[in-house]
Amino acid sequence: MTSLSYYEISGVTAAVEWAGAGDTLLCIHSAGQSAHQWRQVLQALPAEGYRVIAPDLPGHGRSELLPAGPVRTLSAYRQWLVELMDVMNVPSAVVVGCSIGGKLALDLAANAPDRVAAVVAMAADARNRLLSVRTLELGLEDAASPSRSDRTYYGTLACIGRSVDPERAASIAARHRREDPLVSTADLIAWTEHDLRGELAQIRCPVHLVAGEDDFWVDVRDAEWAAGQIRNCTFEVLPGIGHYPMEELADFPELLAGWLSEIVIDRGSERWMTPRQSSS
């Protein structure tokens, strides 16, 4: 049983799907998508004593676009997320994210350290070398092409891991093609332009960084390099998995609960609300 609540964030309506009570788990979706990606987590993690909150970023899912239109910088999303935490009375949360959501989780930990108790960042690196902003900007003009959703469909299929059942992969790709191409292209521009390399050393909370073996969007070596720059970070490669572990893996909630039990300390205590001091 999950609930949907609406808040006014940055002057416009934001939708947040949530479930459970306890320590807050803030889940951030990937480019162009919405809280639907965290359906399994919303259903299962409350039983582990977490209050799971999964917002639709502005312009995604049921959240309205910001007045300035699609967001093209990750720092704007970070400010929006901090404002959301204020409005929802969340002093500190464990942040779980994937793709741009994973990079946002790392960015929050680096730039709003007192609001982040721990991070699970999936398909996240510090700087993406694959995409060209110039090409993406042309893509904004071409967004009306009738085949734009075909490209999302086949592009999603191509970055889902080989171990995923083809029917499950097809259903993930079918969900992803329901995006707004202007919003998801702007997200990819934000992702490509945001270089976190110089900020990783600021992160003090524990981090578990996860890369999919079959993810062509993120070079495993880049993700491993990023993990090496963070003081208190464990790194894991998921074999046969691609860019979207929380959708690809039927047992993702169990996996996430295992990671959280390793990195989140002092559950339920006052201290939990303040970030863990680095061991180094």
Added chain:
Amino acid sequence: MPLELVDAPSGEMFFEDFRVGQRYRSQKRTVTDADIARFVEVSGDAAAIHVDGDYARSLGFDGPLAHGPLGLAIVFGLLFELGTVRSTAIAMLDLDWQFSAPIFAGDEVEFEMTITRCRRTRSKPAGVVHRYFELFNGAGRSVQSGTSAMMVRARDQLDGDAQLCADFGSVAWGKLLVERLAASNEFAEAMSTFDGAVGLEAGRESLQLRIYKGQVLECARSTPRGATFTVSGSELAWVNLAAAPRNAFIARTMAGDFSVTGDVYEYLRLTKALVALWDCIRELATEGIAR
């Protein structure tokens, strides 16, 4: 898996024994100071960078560099040691080579070879085999790579066309592909709004498919109004995608294995049709290898 990985081929190979996608790994061989000294003698190239350690170090290298062609020569020496074509090879026909990193004395090098095209010669009992080579140093870094074709003896006067199914980009291959496209509803439906020609280029081979509303009207080297767009990749890129466990056309295009010229937006509009086209190419290659 349509194509196979062969670690240690045994015995003499005739043209009919080669299959596109076969992959071989050579023995390892350590490059020595004496090798470099002998290569200076043989070639006459006594440039300071190959013979003067202090000079090489002043340029930021760890020591004297082996001559680039020495690495190339070692590839063909290791190939001889594989023993597969000692009495069947007729001639090396061409060479296209890149030198991407230096080789030093002490490096333990080895190469990997992929068969990228097999084509029967009509006029005599022989065939041409295209090969892609990559030479690695002891740290596993690619130091040289390139392609070379050889002519090799065939057993029979004229064998069947098993290898034609992977002769990517040739018109004869294209005609086999057209038969499959005609049977693919996915391709026909996804092409139902298209009137133009699709170019396919694999290495130096290219063809055009003239298509009207899902039906391929002609497969030819060229069509009167030219290709609307052309999808190009090296022979190796074609082989790798044909051999991949799933149709990874989108991923490999994003990784730069394939490029597009011409009307790029029409190409993007036809994404679904190109995925269906690649399904047919992969099926055809599988059948060709198994036959």
